[in-house]
Structures are given as structure tokens and as C-alpha cells.
Amino acid sequence: MTATKRRVLIIQEAMGGCGRHVVDLVEGLDPERFDVTVMYGTSRIDDYYRKALPAMAGHARLIPCDDLVRPISPAHELRALRAVMRVIREFRPEVVHCHSSKAGVIGRLAVLLCGRHSGVRRVFYTPHAYSFQAPEFGGRKRVVFVGLERWMSRHATTLTFNVSAGERDAALAERLDTPAKFEVVYNGVADVPVPSRAEARALLGLDGLGVPADAPVVGVTARLVEQKDPLTAIGVMKRVVEQRPDAHLVMVGDGDLEPAAREAAAGIADHVHFLGYRPDAERVVAAFDVYLLSSLYEGMPYSLVEALRAGVPIAATDTTGNDEVVTPGANGTLFPVGDAEAGAKAVLGLLEHPIPTEQVRRTYRERFTLDRMLETISARYEGVPPTGGERDEEERA
Structure with a gap:
């Protein structure tokens, strides 16, 4: 079974809903099907993610990256880009999955720069709310963010997983790419008993x-x-x-x-x-x-x-x-x-x-069950495209 495992590299900022999503994903992926490495930014790591690290280490290789920071910083971004490229060349993942805007740009650019001999076959992106949706980013900044998302989607992305239909609609309204390049995958939580x-x-x-x-x-x-x-x-x-x-x-x-x-x-x-x-x-x-x-x-x-x-x-x-x-x-x-x-x-x-x-x-x-989320993402990692029924459900959403 080991020889057939798909190597997956996840690149992310470790906080909030983005962090929670990746924790659930890493702990829920079938270890018989996937060999997972997670490269995570440390600058904004929250308590939830920090406490989840020991359990995650039992499911994936964990690589901290101090240079994945939220503020725009060319020096940090260049170092982060080099670090991601180094991991891609060493780990040779078949799948790269980037989470959040900053990791989305750096991770996808790293795949491009590593070239076709890197071994990467599929590149996925989950924005967890596009940066251009934030009210604090307007004017020229918003134009730049939209332009970056558009270029990355068209030249460096197999499929974007949007966590809501509204997020997908925002992408289509800005003409980031064709509708077939986006799939709605709702965040899911495990159906476990809760207290009275x-x-x-x-x-x-x-x-x-x-x-x-x-x-x-x-x-x-x-x-x-x-x-x-x-x-x-x-x-x-x-x-x-x-x-x-x-x-x-x-x-x-x-x-x-x-x-x-x-x-x-x-x-x-x-x-x-x-x-x-x-x-x-x-x-x-x-x-x-x-x-x-x-x-x-x-x-x-x-x-x-x-x-x-x-x-x-x-x-x-x-x-x-x-x-x-x-x-x-x-x-x-x-x-x-x-x-x-x-x-x-x-x-x-x-x-x-x-x-x-x-x-x-x-x-x-x-x-909104976790099983539903995991089944969809696992299938895409393995190269299974969305079916007509899944597309129809997205339209209803």
C-alpha cells in the first residue's frame, strides 16, 4: 500500500478557521492513501492550532515556517518562497494544497518555479475568504489582490475549493477563472455527541x-x-x-x-x-x-x-x-x-x-458533516473530478 500513497503537501497560515480546517483534514485523511506533509506559518499561530500540533504529528510531517507572515514583507516572502521550493524538491509531492491568500500565492508560485520535473500533478487552493473580500482592503490594494488571485488561478491552480457558494460567487464576479475551476466544499465538523x-x-x-x-x-x-x-x-x-x-x-x-x-x-x-x-x-x-x-x-x-x-x-x-x-x-x-x-x-x-x-x-x-468534507477533498486529491450531481448541488447552494 505504501507505494501507492499519494504524497500531499499542505501549505497554510495556522490560525482561525483555516487552522481548524487543516487540523481536521490532516487527522481525517486516510493514512493508507495519503502521505502528508504540512508546512505552516508560525507568526499568527493560535492556541487551538498549537494544542493540536502533537496529535497532528502522528498523521503528518510538520514543518514550521517563520516567514509565512500576514503583512506584506518582500524579505519574508522571498525566504518563504525558497523554503517552500526546497520542501517541494525534497518531498516531491504529487498534490500541493495551499490555504489562505498569502500561502496561496507563495505555494502556487513555488510549484511554478520548481517546474514540470517537480512531480506535482495537482495544485489546490482554499482561500478561506479572499483577501479582496475584506472591507479594510480597498482601492489599489484590492486591485492588486484581485489581479494576483486571477493570475494564480489561471496559471497555477488545478481547482479552488471555496468554503461557501458566496465565496465562489465573489471569485466569478471578479472573473478570476472559469466556473469549472471552482468547487464549493463546506467546512465540516464531526458528528459527535455534545453536552446537554x-x-x-x-x-x-x-x-x-x-x-x-x-x-x-x-x-x-x-x-x-x-x-x-x-x-x-x-x-x-x-x-x-x-x-x-x-x-x-x-x-x-x-x-x-x-x-x-x-x-x-x-x-x-x-x-x-x-x-x-x-x-x-x-x-x-x-x-x-x-x-x-x-x-x-x-x-x-x-x-x-x-x-x-x-x-x-x-x-x-x-x-x-x-x-x-x-x-x-x-x-x-x-x-x-x-x-x-x-x-x-x-x-x-x-x-x-x-x-x-x-x-x-x-x-x-x-x-456540514466532516465525513462529507473529507470524502470530497480526498477524491480530488486522487484525481476524481466533480460529478454532474455535485455541480448541480453547488448551483442549488
Whole structure:
């Protein structure tokens, strides 16, 4: 069997949803079919990925790369490019899979520079939200990012895996490449048992925080950073508390906006609880009555899929990614980005008219299981093209 294994090189930035995706991919790929090496950037590695490294080492060779950094830095980028080329020449992978924009450019360029004798037969790319989708990148920067993505897709990519149909639509709107070069592969999470509501609340220690056992809890498990817009979440909760003074907001996650979020919550401090990063975030989500996500933009947020798995209805901003997880009326409600008033209305509606747990879970099982994600990516690694049925399903998405 060893001789038939396909050598796969994964190149990535190790943080957030991108990091989680690769951890699940590496641990889930069949070791009888794939020989995996992971080259990962260390500059923004988060706690989740750092703690996953020992287990990942049992499934793949791990190569840290200090020069895969987010800021534009020619010196770092040149060193990273050389490092990737060196790994390609030594490992001679049949498949190269790049994750995130920076790794996507460097990894694909390295394959081109190594030439046709490198052994690489297929190059895949998962952007996890294109850089040009971010609101902070406009004007000339956006034009440059679009141009880079277009050139790389047309000259150095076998297939792009988009984590949402909205992300794929953004690629097609910018004419990055032909529709056949993109396939939607939703982030999946394992269908494992989750704690009961009471068990999850005990894990969070809500009694010790002064949250009554019967109090409605609105929760979020996301980084407190600009993309997730936690200040709007605080604004939503201020309006919720005006009508439901028994309600509480639990924020699981850390980030550079935590001080600003705490300041914004000063007027309702008894109702807002900052619990920081927790490695069990995907389990404690079961403690919530409503999951709240106020993102400015997304690729395909794992946190929402975890909420569905736990049977927790969602109030989320109507943006790319979120709008493919949330089906209004079936598992939650969408509201406009930055609109705290509409967000509060969405949360209050879900508290007053709860959606049955099993109905919410059904939407997870239909589209967002880890097995589904692994089966699709494994088939592409082995050269199996998307079938007509899979293309039809993408169009429905």
C-alpha cells in the first residue's frame, strides 16, 4: 500500500478557521492513501492550532515556517518562497494544497518555479475568504489582490475549493477563472455527541457568574477581532436586555477588541460575561439558547456549524458564509451587518419562538458533516473530478 500513497503537501497560515480546517483534514485523511506533509506559518499561530500540533504529528510531517507572515514583507516572502521550493524538491509531492491568500500565492508560485520535473500533478487552493473580500482592503490594494488571485488561478491552480457558494460567487464576479475551476466544499465538523444544556452550563460555570439556571443565554464563540465585530454584538445585547432583563450574553474568545468590548458593555456589565479562549468552545456552545454572530464578512464560520450540531438556533449577519448556514425559519434568522437594532429583534424573536433542537440539527446533518468534507477533498486529491450531481448541488447552494 505504501507505494501507492499519494504524497500531499499542505501549505497554510495556522490560525482561525483555516487552522481548524487543516487540523481536521490532516487527522481525517486516510493514512493508507495519503502521505502528508504540512508546512505552516508560525507568526499568527493560535492556541487551538498549537494544542493540536502533537496529535497532528502522528498523521503528518510538520514543518514550521517563520516567514509565512500576514503583512506584506518582500524579505519574508522571498525566504518563504525558497523554503517552500526546497520542501517541494525534497518531498516531491504529487498534490500541493495551499490555504489562505498569502500561502496561496507563495505555494502556487513555488510549484511554478520548481517546474514540470517537480512531480506535482495537482495544485489546490482554499482561500478561506479572499483577501479582496475584506472591507479594510480597498482601492489599489484590492486591485492588486484581485489581479494576483486571477493570475494564480489561471496559471497555477488545478481547482479552488471555496468554503461557501458566496465565496465562489465573489471569485466569478471578479472573473478570476472559469466556473469549472471552482468547487464549493463546506467546512465540516464531526458528528459527535455534545453536552446537554445543563451540562454545558456547568462546564462554563454560569452559576458562579450569577446566571440563573432558567435565564436565557445568548452566546458567541468567536475571536474578539474586527472581522467578528463584537461591538455590534454588545449593541444587540443592550437592546435585548431592555426587553428581556433576565437575558445574559456569554462571549467565549479573545482578541485585540476585548478591551473595547468590555468598555462598550459597561452599562450592562452584569449581563455580559467575557470568558476568554476555551479549548472546549465547540462543546460549551450547547449552553446557549441563541447563538449570535455579528461578523462583517466570513468564509464559512465553524462556530455556526458547531451551533447547528448542538441544536442551537442562530442570529447572524446576512453576509457571505453566514447566509449559507442560516436558513431563516428553519434554524435561525439573518440581520443586516452592523444593525444592532435588527440583531436584537432577531435574538428576541428566537427567544420568544424557539426553533426545535432536532430541526436545527437536521440542517447540520444534511450539509456540514466532516465525513462529507473529507470524502470530497480526498477524491480530488486522487484525481476524481466533480460529478454532474455535485455541480448541480453547488448551483442549488
